[in-house]
Amino acid sequence: MILARPRQVSSILAGLGGARRLAVIGCQECVTVCQAGGRKEVSCLAHLLRIAGLKEGLPLMVTEATVARQCDTAYLAPLDPLVEQVEACISLGCGVGVQFIAERYPGVPVIPGVDTVGGGGTTAPGVWEERCAMCGECVLDQTAGICPVTRCAKSLLNGPCGGSSGGMCEVDPDLPCAWEMIYRRMKERKSLDDLRSIRPPKNWVSSRSGGLRRVIREDAMR
Amino acid sequence: MSFEPRIIAFCCHHCAYGAADLAGVLRLQYPANIRIIRVPCSGRVSEEHILWAFANGADGVCVSGCLEGDCHYQSGNLRAGKRVRILRNRLWDIGLEPERLRMFNISAAMGSAFIGLMQEMTDVIRALGPVAGSGGAR
Ligand code: SF4
Numbered sequence: 001m002i003l004a005r006p007r008q009v010s011s012i013l014a015g016l017g018g019a020r021r022l023a024v025i026g027c028q029e030c031v032t033v034c035q036a037g038g039r040k041e042v043s044c045l046a047h048l049l050r051i052a053g054l055k056e057g058l059p060l061m062v063t064e065a066t067v068a069r070q071c072d073t074a075y076l077a078p079l080d081p082l083v084e085q086v087e088a089c090i091s092l093g094c095g096v097g098v099q100f101i102a103e104r105y106p107g108v109p110v111i112p113g114v115d116t117v118g119g120g121g122t123t124a125p126g127v128w129e130e131r132c133a134m135c136g137e138c139v140l141d142q143t144a145g146i147c148p149v150t151r152c153a154k155s156l157l158n159g160p161c162g163g164s165s166g167g168m169c170e171v172d173p174d175l176p177c178a179w180e181m182i183y184r185r186m187k188e189r190k191s192l193d194d195l196r197s198i199r200p201p202k203n204w205v206s207s208r209s210g211g212l213r214r215v216i217r218e219d220a221m222r
Numbered sequence: 223m224s225f226e227p228r229i230i231a232f233c234c235h236h237c238a239y240g241a242a243d244l245a246g247v248l249r250l251q252y253p254a255n256i257r258i259i260r261v262p263c264s265g266r267v268s269e270e271h272i273l274w275a276f277a278n279g280a281d282g283v284c285v286s287g288c289l290e291g292d293c294h295y296q297s298g299n300l301r302a303g304k305r306v307r308i309l310r311n312r313l314w315d316i317g318l319e320p321e322r323l324r325m326f327n328i329s330a331a332m333g334s335a336f337i338g339l340m341q342e343m344t345d346v347i348r349a350l351g352p353v354a355g356s357g358g359a360r
């Protein structure tokens with residue numbers, strides 16, 4: 001899932017630029033799970049905006065809506081009549097949702113209500129951790145299922161570095177060293193020999209350097 | 223005319239409401255500014271309830287649960303306490319004084335302590351003035 005965390009309401013207010021009729025739009029997928037952008041967060045943010053308006057003596061008209069998925073235009077269509085009535089939207093979807101809403105309503109400013117962090121999952125109640133940086137060329141088969149791109153502070157493909165100590169990363173003493181974890185899992189699997197083979201440089205072209213990435217499946221196309 | 227704040231007191235059934243009840247039985251007076259809402263457990267009070275109150279005219283909100291360790295649902299009051307702590311930060315972020323939102327822990331036997339807390343809360347909010355028209359965000 002996509003991890004996100006709520007942005008400060010003061011910075012959302014600062015981005016309103018005089019708009020007083022607002023729609024706060026949530027998403028029922030990932031951001032609901034990490035408690036940044038589901039129905040409840042929509043309601044809390046809407047109330048906080050209303051309270052800020054009340055304080056100022058200039059009421060904000062805030063309408064709440066939460067769709068099944070903001071990254072799917074089919075689910076955005078029912079928002080059309082609502083968005084027609086407002087001067088700005090605040091999207092609590094991830095960055096993808098924000099952009100899909102901005103694309104559908106080019107005349108209406110869309111303010112992100114969350115900061116999108118990355119791909120991850122729930123590791124304990126109330127804790128969500130990044131696991132995949134979406135690098136475009138997965139190496140998990142060579143690293144015992146532990147992602148060095150995401151979990152090693154230096155994204156080393158052939159680790160550990162000299163800073164690994166007592167199983168922890170030199171960058172942060174609370175951060176387990178990814179390569180120590182890889183070593184341990186390989187040892188457990190009796191495949192330590194895999195550690196000997198040198199992983200060649202990754203093809204970063206499929207990562208962030210080549211502009212917009214696309215996923216295409218011909219058999220699913222029109 | 224002096225400002226009379228509207229204060230919502232969410233009281234858990236087992237302890238805080240019991241304390242309010244005891245205060246009544248003892249014929250103790252407390253400010254008429256307090257509107258009590260009885261909830262099964264302070265842990266039932268979500269961020270939404272508290273924010274709804276402020277957005278609809280409350281000048282102060284308190285969440286009152288059992289003493290720590292005495293929650294009839296084990297940890298409801300601790301959860302409520304955490305929520306209140308986080309919400310106070312969010313209120314501060316939009317420029318609202320965090321003192322407007324309080325968490326109290328009291329037992330059903332603490333009738334006069336309940337009165338004291340309600341009086342104190344009312345005094346603090348009265349001094350802060352109304353939420354409406356108190357100025358823009360930070
Ligand atoms: S190697 Fe790349 S694709 Fe695979 S988990 Fe790590 S970041 Fe994600």
Ligand code: SF4
Nearest residue numbers: 152161164169177178
């Ligand atoms: S100590 Fe381990 S996790 Fe940290 S940078 Fe070095 S190899 Fe990567």
